[in-house]
Amino acid sequence: KAGVTQTPRYLIKTRGQQVTLSCSPISGHRSVSWYQQTPGQGLQFLFEYFSETQRNKGNFPGRFSGRQFSNSRSEMNVSTLELGDSALYLCASSPDWSNEQFFGPGTRLTVL
Amino acid sequence: AQSVTQPDIHITVSEGASLELRCNYSYGATPYLFWYVQSPGQGLQLLLKYFSGDTLVQGIKGFEAEFKRSQSSFNLRKPSVHWSDAAEYFCAVGAPNDYKLSFGAGTTVTVRA
Numbered sequence: 001k002a003g004v005t006q007t008p009r010y011l012i013k014t015r016g017q018q019v020t021l022s023c024s025p026i027s028g029h030r031s032v033s034w035y036q037q038t039p040g041q042g043l044q045f046l047f048e049y050f051s052e053t054q055r056n057k058g059n060f061p062g063r064f065s066g067r068q069f070s071n072s073r074s075e076m077n078v079s080t081l082e083l084g085d086s087a088l089y090l091c092a093s094s095p096d097w098s099n100e101q102f103f104g105p106g107t108r109l110t111v112l
Numbered sequence: 113a114q115s116v117t118q119p120d121i122h123i124t125v126s127e128g129a130s131l132e133l134r135c136n137y138s139y140g141a142t143p144y145l146f147w148y149v150q151s152p153g154q155g156l157q158l159l160l161k162y163f164s165g166d167t168l169v170q171g172i173k174g175f176e177a178e179f180k181r182s183q184s185s186f187n188l189r190k191p192s193v194h195w196s197d198a199a200e201y202f203c204a205v206g207a208p209n210d211y212k213l214s215f216g217a218g219t220t221v222t223v224r225a
Contacts, residue, residue, distance in 0.1 A: 004155075033212065033213075042215060042217050042218060048212055050211070055211040058212065090155055092156075100161060102158075103155035103156040106155050
């Protein structure tokens, strides 16, 4: 089975721009979660989707948004980028969230 | 809300020696507990998980963890460390119907020859 794939792997943007990150879960997995990882704040939960419904959202500003499609693929969007948004963004999929979450390699976002 | 504390930021251990990583959680009921490992530039890989039942959990790569409710702990152990175990280790806690994991700050393990 193919693992969780995230595209792109690396991204460089400038302040004020917006960005869309993509996550393709393992086939058959309906739950997709997103996490932000930074040296200062560690791993922080962004949101979780199951069957196109957002079931939980972390404590992030409204500039961070996400969605899930009918094929379980998910995207997250960050608008009006700030320097502090530079991070590794990890996506995880599972049959349902409480089972083992399989993480993708992440997208490294650098905001200049 | 649940939270996790990993008291040790960095641990250095000799190859072949035993390893124990500490994890303390805060949650009112029995949580879901996980240990993940992350190698540089990689995503997270699950080592083991605890939902209920036997409090000693066996995982991959020779790791085990013990759930101690009285101490709110879920410490990770390995009897004999290999150089390939050098990585960052994260303890995480989840709650039923909360749909998220809360991670500790992580412990970096260095293995010396």
